[in-house]
Amino acid sequence: MNEVIFPKNKDKAEQMSAYMKHLFPFAGIPAPERAILEKELLKASKKLSFSELFDLISFYYNKREREYQYVAIDLATANYKRFSFEEMLRFKPFVVEKVWWDSVDAWRKFFGLWGFHYLEEMPQLFDAFFGEENFWHRRIAINLQLLYKEKTNTVLLKKAIIYDKTTDEFFIQKAIGWSLRQHSKIDPSWVEDLIKSTDLSPLAIREGSKYLPKT
Template sequence: MIAILFLNHYKKWLREKVLTLIQYCITHKSWWDSVDSIATNVLGHYMKTYPHHIHPTTEKWLESNNIWLQRSILLFQLKYKTNTNLSILFNSILFLKDSKEFFIQKAIGWALREYSKVDSEKVIQFVESTDLAPLSKRESLKWIKSK
């Protein structure tokens, strides 16, 4: 937990080689609260700072079969708003949409719900054209339905 607090506090000074430490923090003694904090704050900042790591990391972590690395890929853009790379988001969701893991399905819905605050039409189109699990679909449309 101390490493997570340290990474979050000093994220602006993180060097490129710290990705290994980020991955370690995500995969050791993992639970949704620590993983979500690392993914949305530390990993999100890291990927903005070192965008050339986005594609190789996304590919590697999606294929890892580690639900916490996969969840992190779904969530690292959560605060990007208009800077969200939809290709990465949608392709990651398509790769993971058949997962039986609750934490993956919930993250799919959360990522789409957050992006729906930027472009609700794109999210509606994606949800309608993709065979998502009921939990992911429900979570993704929550904000749109409450408007």
């Protein structure tokens, strides 16, 4: 299996690093180009055992440039249907490694896809992130069901929102608003009732009510 090695684009790398507040070095490879360069790797990864795949994901996640963390998450996402619940939990520590909103939201998509595919086990997956000390883990609990539409478990969604409603952290309040806004496309009455009955932050209310009817 050939290793993915990204060519360096200095100007683009500086722009991408600046966008991420210079927290990480970048090679300077935009997402569409990365998708082309990693295509064969993702295809080949589907023939690996879990142990081999996990080691490969760890290898890319530990590389220096930020694009390699994206490759690692793409590898996990390309194989999510293969994983048992216990195997899924092996990826949880990655969420808080080299952490920022971009990687956390990519991991959230990965966990969310698995939970939607194995819907009966989704509450167990939610519990693995709910109430965790690290707020990035809790962000995943709040946003785990963003893609679930009519299959959203509103009991769990409300539980996650209530738990963190007074948390003084921008990325938590933004997550609450994001989940409410997304679910308002499906059930605006539920979202409106929750906003009215819960002492949410101004940010969460503003974000969550964007699609609600104006009164």
